Amino acid sequence: MDNKNTAWIIGASSGIGKCLAELLAKNGWQVAISSRNQNALDDIANDHPNLFPFSLDITDKESLAKARDAIIQELGFINTLFLNAGDYTPMPLDEFDPALFEQLISINYLGVVNGLDTILPYMQSKNSGEIYITASLAGYRGLPKSAPYNASKAAVISLTESLHLELKQQNITLRLINPGFVKSPLTDKNDFKMPFMISPEKAAEYIFKELPKSNFEITFPKRFSYIMKTFRVLPYKLYFALTKSSLKTNQVKEA
Numbered sequence: 001m002d003n004k005n006t007a008w009i010i011g012a013s014s015g016i017g018k019c020l021a022e023l024l025a026k027n028g029w030q031v032a033i034s035s036r037n038q039n040a041l042d043d044i045a046n047d048h049p050n051l052f053p054f055s056l057d058i059t060d061k062e063s064l065a066k067a068r069d070a071i072i073q074e075l076g077f078i079n080t081l082f083l084n085a086g087d088y089t090p091m092p093l094d095e096f097d098p099a100l101f102e103q104l105i106s107i108n109y110l111g112v113v114n115g116l117d118t119i120l121p122y123m124q125s126k127n128s129g130e131i132y133i134t135a136s137l138a139g140y141r142g143l144p145k146s147a148p149y150n151a152s153k154a155a156v157i158s159l160t161e162s163l164h165l166e167l168k169q170q171n172i173t174l175r176l177i178n179p180g181f182v183k184s185p186l187t188d189k190n191d192f193k194m195p196f197m198i199s200p201e202k203a204a205e206y207i208f209k210e211l212p213k214s215n216f217e218i219t220f221p222k223r224f225s226y227i228m229k230t231f232r233v234l235p236y237k238l239y240f241a242l243t244k245s246s247l248k249t250n251q252v253k254e255a
């Protein structure tokens with residue numbers, strides 16, 4: 001096993017992260033898998049000799065540092081980190097809840113900050129490393145009924161864009177993953193038809209195929225991401241006119 005093939009996936013107990021871990025393991029990577037749910041991680045690791053469970057809470061810096069040190073001790077090194085942990089709950093205006101904003105910003109945004117703080121000194125000492133951060137196409141623009149989630153993902157996109165060039169100067173690659181709708185426990189919370197929804201296995205395949213490339217953003221499924229990219233450049237008047245229908249039918253909400 002050479003140094004190219006050791007990953008740490010935070011947010012690997014279900015959905016996209018779990019499928020990505022299994023796909024990397026099948027392709028010969030050794031993969032440290034993390035989330036809060038030790039039992040789920042143990043079950044996943046039991047099915048594959050290349051998967052190694054290390055539980056943590058991404059909002060808890062001490063648990064991150066402990067996991068990092070244990071992984072380096074057990075697997076020898078970490079050269080690829082996936083910051084994929086995320087949480088989502090819809091929030092229509094009549095359920096406006098500051099606690100939900102705090103919860104989602106803590107996990108989705110400050111969790112990424114904690115993850116970077118945990119790995120950067122290590123990668124900087126090696127003068128190498130790759131970091132993949134999962135945001136969402138929902139972070140491109142504000143959408144009704146999910147302000148806490150969308151704002152947290154917009155913050156993640158801006159953070160990743162902001163750090164990309166500075167980290168490149170230190171030989172550390174920082175890339176952004178922006179999925180559309182993927183079937184997972186996260187989107188199971190939605191009660192509306194999600195356009196262009198794909199399986200988590202398919203999402204993992206998209207990510208895996210992009211790993212050898214050097215483009216900043218990995219986004220899928222392609223047709224949906226083109227639509228969302230078009231939305232991103234529309235003037236407000238047109239954008240609000242097009243997204244207005246989601247107020248009535250619940251159909252534009254994104255995860």
Ligand SMILES: NC(=O)c1ccc[n+]([C@@H]2O[C@H](COP(=O)([O-])OP(=O)(O)OC[C@H]3O[C@@H](n4cnc5c(N)ncnc54)[C@H](OP(=O)(O)O)[C@@H]3O)[C@@H](O)[C@H]2O)c1
Pocket residue numbers: 010011012013014015016017034035036037040056057058059084085086087088107134135136137138178179180181182183184185186187200255
């Ligand atoms: N599904 C979609 O349509 C979609 C679209 C765009 C972006 N995304 C993003 O893709 C990522 C993966 O989502 P998914 O759809 O695969 O959902 P998922 O199956 O619910 O996975 C979320 C993962 O994050 C972990 N996690 C949540 N809170 C955590 C915490 N405090 N500390 C450590 N781990 C934590 C969960 O594990 P535990 O609960 O065991 O801790 C789980 O492993 C998320 O960042 C999500 O926002 C998803």
